[in-house]
Amino acid sequence: MPDTNSGPERPDADLIRALEESNVHPLWDRYAKVIPVRPSAPDTPMLWRWRDIEPLAARAATEVPLDDKERRALIMAHPAFGGDTVATSNLIGAFTILEPGDRAPMHRHTAPAIRFGVDSDGAATIVNGRRCNMGKGDLVLTPPMCWHGHINGSGKPTVWFDALGSLISNHLDASFFEPGAENPEIWSVDEGDELLWAAAGMVDPAAAFEPAHSPKFHYPGDQARRLLAAMAPGPDGARTMRYVDPVTGGSVMHMLDCYMTRLDTDAPTRPRRATYNAVCLVTEGRGRSDIGGQTIEWSERDIFTIPHWEWARHEAIGGDADIFIVTDRVVYERLGILREEME
Ligand code: 1HN
Numbered sequence: 001m002p003d004t005n006s007g008p009e010r011p012d013a014d015l016i017r018a019l020e021e022s023n024v025h026p027l028w029d030r031y032a033k034v035i036p037v038r039p040s041a042p043d044t045p046m047l048w049r050w051r052d053i054e055p056l057a058a059r060a061a062t063e064v065p066l067d068d069k070e071r072r073a074l075i076m077a078h079p080a081f082g083g084d085t086v087a088t089s090n091l092i093g094a095f096t097i098l099e100p101g102d103r104a105p106m107h108r109h110t111a112p113a114i115r116f117g118v119d120s121d122g123a124a125t126i127v128n129g130r131r132c133n134m135g136k137g138d139l140v141l142t143p144p145m146c147w148h149g150h151i152n153g154s155g156k157p158t159v160w161f162d163a164l165g166s167l168i169s170n171h172l173d174a175s176f177f178e179p180g181a182e183n184p185e186i187w188s189v190d191e192g193d194e195l196l197w198a199a200a201g202m203v204d205p206a207a208a209f210e211p212a213h214s215p216k217f218h219y220p221g222d223q224a225r226r227l228l229a230a231m232a233p234g235p236d237g238a239r240t241m242r243y244v245d246p247v248t249g250g251s252v253m254h255m256l257d258c259y260m261t262r263l264d265t266d267a268p269t270r271p272r273r274a275t276y277n278a279v280c281l282v283t284e285g286r287g288r289s290d291i292g293g294q295t296i297e298w299s300e301r302d303i304f305t306i307p308h309w310e311w312a313r314h315e316a317i318g319g320d321a322d323i324f325i326v327t328d329r330v331v332y333e334r335l336g337i338l339r340e341e342m343e
Contacts, residue, residue, distance in 0.1 A: 214245035
């Protein structure tokens with residue numbers, strides 16, 4: 001919109017009106033709108049506490065049978081997005097609840113997604129015919145257009161965290177969704193080719209893979225925890241590992257980029273800000289984050305967001321804390337517009 005100064009009409013007002021009537025805009029009166037001076041996130045940092053979500057998850061499990069529903073997911077929605085189903089810019093975060101014996105049917109879509117095991121021992125996600133167990137702390141990828149369905153083979157309800165990059169593909173209007181055919185045998189598959197990619201640094205050179213995403217779908221939680229324990233703290237003071245595609249060494253998928261951070265006791269991080277967005281799931285411990293001038297106190301299974309270009313620092317309280325972080329960082333990296341700063 002043109003400037004709406006009250007006061008005397010600007011000398012070029014008549015020209016601006018003529019331009020607008022011809023569907024042409026003058027750059028000189030709207031430069032900062034066409035070329036913003038800096039990023040400006042629409043949302044504030046947000047916290048969803050597990051203790052608030054837990055009773056709703058329990059209700060969903062009993063009140064909503066999975067029979068004719070695609071998924072039983074509770075999706076975080078920040079009010080700043082005007083009723084849209086969005087956690088922070090570009091990212092969806094959710095909890096999926098499965099009752100014992102539940103099967104969430106196969107489907108596939110353009111949107112990349114990840115699952116992260118919270119309390120989900122005995123459940124599995126089948127990705128392109130490979131069984132990926134959903135143990136605590138396990139990361140499972142469902143890359144674009146890979147068939148995936150979920151099964152809870154345990155005797156108790158399960159919960160895991162989901163994140164999707166669907167907002168980017170929706171924004172580009174390139175989203176497709178396909179339901180899968182009913183095939184009871186699909187639920188009894190084993191790991192299949194997942195075994196070919198299970199060991200870091202060792203591959204079958206002839207193994208087939210799709211270059212658009214990691215050939216490995218399952219990243220076990222115990223391996224992540226061992227790596228974190230062996231790592232030295234990074235420049236911000238936290239130990240942060242990245243989940244990577246073992247072929248490229250880059251992010252696991254083109255739109256989602258995942259990390260796990262360990263905050264050591266008494267070691268608050270140096271403040272950082274970046275052009276990308278993050279949804280954080282607290283997997284161990286408790287602590288505090290100062291994000292964009294707001295303080296958030298979190299504990300296990302809480303979800304919080306770090307909107308882009310907001311300063312963020314984190315601190316564990318009363319022991320170490322682990323945070324699983326899903327971001328759209330790789331999108332900015334690939335587009336050449338990634339910017340990160342540390343204080
Ligand atoms: C979805 O497709 C799945 O495929 C899980 O398992 C959670 C949350 C929001 C939108 C789509 C799935 C989802 C979702």
